Amino acid sequence: MNYFILDHLSFIVDPLSLFFLAVIFVVSIPAFIYSPGYLKGHVSGGKTVLLHALTAVFIASMAAVVTSADVIAFLIAWEIMSLVSFFLVVFDHEQSASVSAGVMYIIMTHIGTAFLIAAFTIMYVHGHSFKFGELTAACASMPQNLRDLVFVFLFIGFGTKAGVVPLHIWLPYAHPQAPSHISSIMSGVMIKTAVYGMIRFIVFMLGPASSWWAVVILVFASVSCLAGIIYALMEHDIKKLLAYSSVENMGIILLGLGASMLFYSMGMSAMAVFALSAALYHIINHAVFKGLLFMGAGAVYNAAGTRNMEKMGGLVKNMPVTAVLFLCGAMAISALPPFNGFVSEWLMLQSFFGGAYQIQAGGYKLFLGLCAAVLALTGGLAAACFVKAFGIVFLAKPRSRQAEQAREAHYSMLIAMGILAALALFLGAGASVVIKYIIPIAGYSFGADTAGITSGMAGWSLNLSAGRPGFASPALIGLMLIALSAVVSAVYFFAGKTGKRSYRTWDCGYYNLTSRNEYTATAFSKPFRVAFGFFLFPYRRTQKIREAFYHLTSFKYETLTTPVFKKYFYDPLLRVFLGTAGAMRRIQPGSIHLYIGYIFFTVILLILFMRAF
Amino acid sequence: MTIFIFILQFILVVLAAPLVSGFIAKVKNNIRMRRGSPVLQPYYNIIKLFRKDETISESSSWIFRVAPVIVLSSALTALSLVPAFIKDSPAVYAGDFLAILFILSAGRFFLSLAGLDTGSSFGGMGSSREMFISSLAEPCVCLAVFSVALLSGSTNVEALGISSLPKISVLFACFSLFTVILAETSRIPVDNQETHLELTMIHEAMVLEYSGKSLAILETAAHVKQLVWLGILAHIIFPSAAGVSAGAGAVITAVLVYLLKIAGLALVIALIEISMAKMRLFRVMDYFGFSIVLGVLAVIGALMGI
Numbered sequence: 001m002n003y004f005i006l007d008h009l010s011f012i013v014d015p016l017s018l019f020f021l022a023v024i025f026v027v028s029i030p031a032f033i034y035s036p037g038y039l040k041g042h043v044s045g046g047k048t049v050l051l052h053a054l055t056a057v058f059i060a061s062m063a064a065v066v067t068s069a070d071v072i073a074f075l076i077a078w079e080i081m082s083l084v085s086f087f088l089v090v091f092d093h094e095q096s097a098s099v100s101a102g103v104m105y106i107i108m109t110h111i112g113t114a115f116l117i118a119a120f121t122i123m124y125v126h127g128h129s130f131k132f133g134e135l136t137a138a139c140a141s142m143p144q145n146l147r148d149l150v151f152v153f154l155f156i157g158f159g160t161k162a163g164v165v166p167l168h169i170w171l172p173y174a175h176p177q178a179p180s181h182i183s184s185i186m187s188g189v190m191i192k193t194a195v196y197g198m199i200r201f202i203v204f205m206l207g208p209a210s211s212w213w214a215v216v217i218l219v220f221a222s223v224s225c226l227a228g229i230i231y232a233l234m235e236h237d238i239k240k241l242l243a244y245s246s247v248e249n250m251g252i253i254l255l256g257l258g259a260s261m262l263f264y265s266m267g268m269s270a271m272a273v274f275a276l277s278a279a280l281y282h283i284i285n286h287a288v289f290k291g292l293l294f295m296g297a298g299a300v301y302n303a304a305g306t307r308n309m310e311k312m313g314g315l316v317k318n319m320p321v322t323a324v325l326f327l328c329g330a331m332a333i334s335a336l337p338p339f340n341g342f343v344s345e346w347l348m349l350q351s352f353f354g355g356a357y358q359i360q361a362g363g364y365k366l367f368l369g370l371c372a373a374v375l376a377l378t379g380g381l382a383a384a385c386f387v388k389a390f391g392i393v394f395l396a397k398p399r400s401r402q403a404e405q406a407r408e409a410h411y412s413m414l415i416a417m418g419i420l421a422a423l424a425l426f427l428g429a430g431a432s433v434v435i436k437y438i439i440p441i442a443g444y445s446f447g448a449d450t451a452g453i454t455s456g457m458a459g460w461s462l463n464l465s466a467g468r469p470g471f472a473s474p475a476l477i478g479l480m481l482i483a484l485s486a487v488v489s490a491v492y493f494f495a496g497k498t499g500k501r502s503y504r505t506w507d508c509g510y511y512n513l514t515s516r517n518e519y520t521a522t523a524f525s526k527p528f529r530v531a532f533g534f535f536l537f538p539y540r541r542t543q544k545i546r547e548a549f550y551h552l553t554s555f556k557y558e559t560l561t562t563p564v565f566k567k568y569f570y571d572p573l574l575r576v577f578l579g580t581a582g583a584m585r586r587i588q589p590g591s592i593h594l595y596i597g598y599i600f601f602t603v604i605l606l607i608l609f610m611r612a613f
Numbered sequence: 614m615t616i617f618i619f620i621l622q623f624i625l626v627v628l629a630a631p632l633v634s635g636f637i638a639k640v641k642n643n644i645r646m647r648r649g650s651p652v653l654q655p656y657y658n659i660i661k662l663f664r665k666d667e668t669i670s671e672s673s674s675w676i677f678r679v680a681p682v683i684v685l686s687s688a689l690t691a692l693s694l695v696p697a698f699i700k701d702s703p704a705v706y707a708g709d710f711l712a713i714l715f716i717l718s719a720g721r722f723f724l725s726l727a728g729l730d731t732g733s734s735f736g737g738m739g740s741s742r743e744m745f746i747s748s749l750a751e752p753c754v755c756l757a758v759f760s761v762a763l764l765s766g767s768t769n770v771e772a773l774g775i776s777s778l779p780k781i782s783v784l785f786a787c788f789s790l791f792t793v794i795l796a797e798t799s800r801i802p803v804d805n806q807e808t809h810l811e812l813t814m815i816h817e818a819m820v821l822e823y824s825g826k827s828l829a830i831l832e833t834a835a836h837v838k839q840l841v842w843l844g845i846l847a848h849i850i851f852p853s854a855a856g857v858s859a860g861a862g863a864v865i866t867a868v869l870v871y872l873l874k875i876a877g878l879a880l881v882i883a884l885i886e887i888s889m890a891k892m893r894l895f896r897v898m899d900y901f902g903f904s905i906v907l908g909v910l911a912v913i914g915a916l917m918g919i
Contacts, residue, residue: 316674336719337712349711349755353762362916369759369912373905376714376755380748383718387744391729391737397672461706470709470768477690477708477716484686488830492682496663496826505670505731505822513672519729519737527745531898 008072008130011064015444016204020066020196023284026423027188027291028059030416031181034295037410038181038302051091055182058084058190065193071120071130078116078193082109082161085190088182089174101173108170112160119153119201122146136205147206151213154201155220162194164254165224166565168247172231175246176239176307180298181416183239187246188291192283195253199276203445208261211364217258218371224251225378227535227565233385233528234536234561236309236521238297241389242290245333248378249286253279255375256348260442262364263355269448271355274464276442277435278347285340285427289332292420296326299413300393303406309389309521314398318406321414323394328421330390332428334383338478340427345379346472347435347462354464381528388524397515429475432460522559529561537562615857619702626697626844627689630836631655633843633879640883655836659829667825670731680727681827685834687720692837695844696771698867700854709768710758710845714751717797717838721747724831728819739818742894746803746815749901750793756908757789761849763915770845774852782914787850789907791881792900794842799835801886803897813891840875847874 013021032055039048061084064077086109090102124130126146127138139147156167163171171191175183208214228248235241256279264272297307299322304312316323332339335346349372356368398404408414427434436454443450461473507513529538543556635652642649651657670677691713694704708716721743728740760782762768765775775783796803799816808814820831848854851874855867892900 314672316676331719331722334718334722335715336722337708337715342715346711346715350768353759353768356759357763357766365763365916366909366912369756369763370909372759373752373755373908376751377748380718380744380751383722384744384748387722387725387729387740391726391740395674395676395726395730396732396737470711470772471706472708472712473706476706477712480690480693480707481683481686481716481719484689485682488682488685488689492826492830496829497666499666500825501666501668502671503668505672505733506735507733513732515732517734518732519734519741523734524729524737524741527741527894530895531745531749 008070009076010069010073010131011067012069012132013067015441016196016199017067019280019284019438019441020192021063023192023287024059024062024066024189026284027185027287027420028055030291030295030419031055031185033419034181034184034298034413034416035179037412038179038298040410042302051088051179054084054087054091055185058088058182058185062189062193066196069132071124071132071135075113075117075120079113081190081193082106082113085174085178085182085186088178088186090177091179091182092177095177097173098177101170101177105170105174108160108167112157112167114157115153115160116157116197119150119157122150122153123205132200132205139205140207142206144210148210148213151202151206154198154206155213155216158194158197158201159220160194161197162191162250162254163224163228163247164220164250165227165247166569168224168228169565169570171247172235172240172243175243176237180239180294180301183242183298184291184294187243187294188287191246191250192253192287195250195257195279195283198254198257199445203257203261203264203276208264211262211265214258214262214265215367217254217261218367221251221254221258222371222374224248224254225374226251226381229378229381229385230528230532230535233381233388233525236392237307238300238309238312238389238393239294239307241309241385242293242297245382245385246286246290248382249282249290249333252345252348252375252378253282253286255279255371256282256351259348259351259355259368259371260446262368263351263359264446266359266361266364268355268358269446270453271351271358271464272446273439273442273448273450273453274347275351275355276445277438278344278351280438280442281347281427281431281435282344285332285344285424288420288423288427289329289339289341292325292329292417292424293333295413295417295420296322296329299409299417300326300406302409304400304403306400306402309392311400312393312398312403313396313400313515313518314394314403315406316394318404319394319408322409322417325414325417325421326394327390328424330386332424334386335379336383337472338425338428338474338481340424340431343428343431343435343462343472343474345375347464349375350462350464350470350472353470384528388521392519392521392524396518397513399515399518399520429478431474432462435462529559535564537564616703618699618857619704622697622699623693626692626840627837630692630840631659631833633840633875634836636876637879637883637886640880641887644883644887655832659833662824662829662832663826665825667827670733670822672732673727673730673822676723677727677730677822678827680723680730681823681830681834683723684720685830685837687716687723688834688837688841691716691841692844694770695841696774696848696852696854697844698854698871699857699864700771700852701856702771705769705771710762710770710773711768713770713841713845714754717841718747720834720838724819727823731822733822735818735821739815739821742815743819745894746796746897749897750796750904753789753793753901753904753908756905757786757793757911760786760908760911760915763912770848771852771854773845774848774854780914781919782911782917783849785907785911785914787846789904789911790846790849792904792907794846795882795885796897796900797842798839798882800882802889802892803900805891808891843875843878847871847878850874 061081068074160167232244260272260275332341335341352372356365461471463469463471541558545554725740728736804815853870855863
């Protein structure tokens with residue numbers, strides 16, 4: 001007897017899987033440490049057990065996704081991952097937002113899976129096998145038009161999971177609704193499995209032969225970067241802001257992937273390896289700092305009882321440790337040296353520069369330059385976004401009573417965040433060591449020999465050995481910053497007068513300032529809202545509340561932005577679907593007699609059909 | 614031994630940094646037919662502030678106290694990576710041009726946080742505008758340097774200085790970079806250092822709550838940052854650094870050329886400042902749009918090899 005399923009449950013651990021396993025566990029283990037403190041007092045005992053069980057299955061399914069060596073096993077693991085994460089999103093099912101986010105998530109993720117199944121079917125029909133090894137061999141002889149089709153299906157399928165704009169629509173709703181440590185796993189790790197899929201199936205199996213694939217990926221990645229970070233800037237729900245920033249970071253990762261595919265198709269395998277290493281480096285970096293930031297957001301949510309940044313403020317005084325750790329995450333994601341975000345953004349920009357220098361076609365040079373400019377703009381906006389996130393949440397005066405009475409987070413949460421913050425620093429300062437482990441993995445994906453590349457690199461400084469290289473040594477920069485800070489502090493403390501006094505913030509001579517006078521998150525993002533108005537379509541909603549016509553009691557003022565993709569892409573699509581469903585309902589009015597009639601006519605038709613053929 | 618020469622160079626350049634601001638102010642005043650403050654006024658200001666007591670806002674946190682130190686140390690770190698008058702610095706292994714951008718953004722990050730920290734809406738406004746302008750400036754810098762790097766093949770700051778003969782693409786790139794420098798050093802037409810009118814200031818709004826030694830440190834940081842940008846631009850337009858072993862005569866010539874280059878750029882800034890008005894904040898988008906177009910032209914020029 002042939003056990004179909006068991007036959008196909010084969011797993012393998014190669015360097016690429018190993019890397020992604022590392023990414024999974026780097027976030028999952030701190031998430032488990034974090035959870036007891038986070039759930040304390042919120043969730044009952046039975047539900048806690050359920051949550052832990054679901055989390056364990058979730059992590060195991062992600063591990064299975066990145067280690068499976070067979071398409072069937074991959075799809076099963078993929079589906080378990082999607083379903084379990086759906087249950088985690090709707091875990092707080094008392095909130096209607098959770099349920100609607102969960103529904104949107106499960107619909108989108110299944111649209112993605114449908115495209116994946118279509119792609120795998122084409123591959124199976126061509127290669128007559130589900131085994132990765134045999135499929136890879138079979139794909140080499142696949143006709144070009146079929147390869148293109150498979151690529152498009154795979155890109156849509158994995159792009160949905162990765163949150164590529166415009167398929168990102170579910171991500172900013174689903175990720176924030178889960179409990180915070182689950183959000184950190186979803187944003188930090190789960191969406192990375194989509195990148196794993198792209199590397200495994202597009203780079204590894206199909207082989208990025210056509211350069212237009214790379215161009216498609218680069219264009220979508222650029223749009224994701226900018227749209228993600230602009231939406232993040234507009235957001236004042238702290239967890240939603242982080243979720244949108246995940247869309248941006250997936251864009252950055254895909255920029256690296258696209259660039260590496262472009263270089264590979266142009267025969268520049270060394271540059272391809274560099275660009276892919278930059279992408280892989282950013283994958284682990286984003287996992288670490290986004291995990292950290294989501295956990296920080298969870299701590300803040302627990303303390304302030306809200307996710308609305310406009311109701312926070314001043315938390316640095318009551319939650320000093322959380323503030324420092326969140327600041328580490330914010331600095332890392334804003335690519336400030338010596339933290340890890342700096343390393344991957346530098347590598348990414350450097351591989352764009354180096355690749356453009358080496359590539360022959362002039363058009364591609366300009367294109368890569370524009371992609372680099374997009375990356376630079378994204379970096380600038382991300383820094384602004386996280387100045388806003390940290391500044392509004394933690395600094396100045398508390399904007400609500402609950403923020404005023406906030407208490408420091410549970411020690412288990414602090415330990416978990418501390419681990420990730422230390423990792424962010426290590427991955428930054430120790431970059432010249434870490435990169436030597438990442439480059440061979442990138443080389444493995446392209447089947448390129450990297451021994452020459454890694455041995456030629458400087459021991460304590462990052463560089464791409466192309467032409468006259470530029471160097472960056474986060475460790476050295478860090479040391480210089482520390483040394484110069486020490487000198488400046490010494491001058492500050494020992495020179496001149498030391499008199500100090502504490503006084504009110506200058507209030508233009510009026511009464512004492514209150515937190516109502518502070519700059520808000522909405523105000524902070526105002527210039528960006530105006531500058532990107534062509535994309536955000538901001539509008540105002542004002543409401544006058546009157547007692548009588550001449551007596552205005554209060555005035556409500558709201559600034560909103562138009563969700564372009566939802567309004568102009570998904571809503572019309574949804575209307576078509578609902579309209580069709582409404583039309584279909586006419587043949588299903590609920591009358592049992594009509595249904596018996598349907599069955600009767602079907603039987604007659606079938607009999608006629610059998611007779612005729 | 615050589616490392617001490619570079620440390621000496623670094624110290625000299627840092628000491629000279631406030632002079633540039635003093636020079637610009639003097640030129641501006643003289644053109645306006647005023648005598649103006651002495652060229653050394655920035656030094657006097659720093660010394661004066663060091664003799665004053667400090668007032669710290671009650672609602673601020675440790676971020677407010679730490680920020681000046683980080684702002685200055687990041688500006689100093691960036692300055693140490695910029696070639697001045699001696700070349701083949703070992704600092705190129707610490708960071709290239711892109712690293713300088715990220716280092717400067719570390720200082721900006723903390724300064725903006727400090728602006729938000731006091732709870733004053735001026736500070737918040739300054740932070741918001743500073744982050745807005747600097748984020749729009751990033752792609753301009755990136756494109757400008759990209760075009761130069763296409764010619765030099767490297768982002769190494771010393772290698773960026775390639776234009777022994779002026780190329781059109783390098784000129785475009787430098788023009789684009791110059792527009793960014795005006796913005797980054799809070800100059801007209803983007804910001805105005807002279808005004809303390811609350812609604813127009815950007816950099817001054819962020820540091821409004823600072824006083825005494827902290828303010829002195831922040832002012833020094835602004836001078837240093839200005840010299841970082843001018844030094845890079847001067848190096849790209851006309852690389853003139855001498856080798857360590859070139860002998861005393863060559864080094865002295867290089868120092869003089871360096872001073873002339875910086876003075877020339879400072880003169881251009883002064884002329885622009887007195888002949889233009891400050892833009893409205895939202896005109897900044899058009900300003901950087903222009904700058905991006907220049908950057909794209911520079912890249913296209915670099916592709917054509919002109």
